[in-house]
Amino acid sequence: MARVERMREVLPGPLTAAYIELKSAQGWQPVAVVWERRVEDGQAEAANIAEGVPYGLKISENCLELEQDIQEKEALLAMLEMIIQDKPLSEIAESLNQRGFRTRHNTSWTPGTVFDMLPRLIEVGPRVFTSEEWVVRRGRLMNFV
Numbered sequence: 701m702a703r704v705e706r707m708r709e710v711l712p713g714p715l716t717a718a719y720i721e722l723k724s725a726q727g728w729q730p731v732a733v734v735w736e737r738r739v740e741d742g743q744a745e746a747a748n749i750a751e752g753v754p755y756g757l758k759i760s761e762n763c764l765e766l767e768q769d770i771q772e773k774e775a776l777l778a779m780l781e782m783i784i785q786d787k788p789l790s791e792i793a794e795s796l797n798q799r800g801f802r803t804r805h806n807t808s809w810t811p812g813t814v815f816d817m818l819p820r821l822i823e824v825g826p827r828v829f830t831s832e833e834w835v836v837r838r839g840r841l842m843n844f845v
Contacts, residue, residue, distance in 0.1 A: 706731075707728070753766060755772055755775075755817060755820050756772045758772075772804075777837065778792075778796060778801070779817060779821060780821055780828060789811035789814045789815055792809075793808075793811050793814050797809050
């Protein structure tokens with residue numbers, strides 16, 4: 701399987717159709733867009749640097765670092781397995797609920813809450829797919845397909 705190469709590029713100017721065609725001809729596909737704009741000093745909002753702990757992690761006992769949350773990690777792996785099997789989000793949510801997994805808000809999974817996890821799954825995917833644990837899981841998956 702070919703590996704995925706990623707590149708972050710600061711645009712030399714405005715994004716144009718010609719530039720997208722040039723990159724596409726080189727084999728690149730756009731996968732994200734970051735927008736920015738200038739705001740007047742009076743309109744500037746206070747910087748909010750706080751963000752939640754990513755799903756699959758928790759604050760360690762010493763409160764200085766993040767560590768894996770085993771149950772959430774298992775839920776993430778289960779979601780990845782079912783997405784690879786091209787299961788619909790409704791079926792993924794139903795399966796997570798049947799297995800006893802709950803959201804961080806201690807609610808049942810819904811197709812919407814599974815959908816909300818997609819950015820996190822994209823974030824952890826490259827690390828998961830190269831782990832030894834995933835190799836074992838992938839072997840089981842291939843037996844089902």
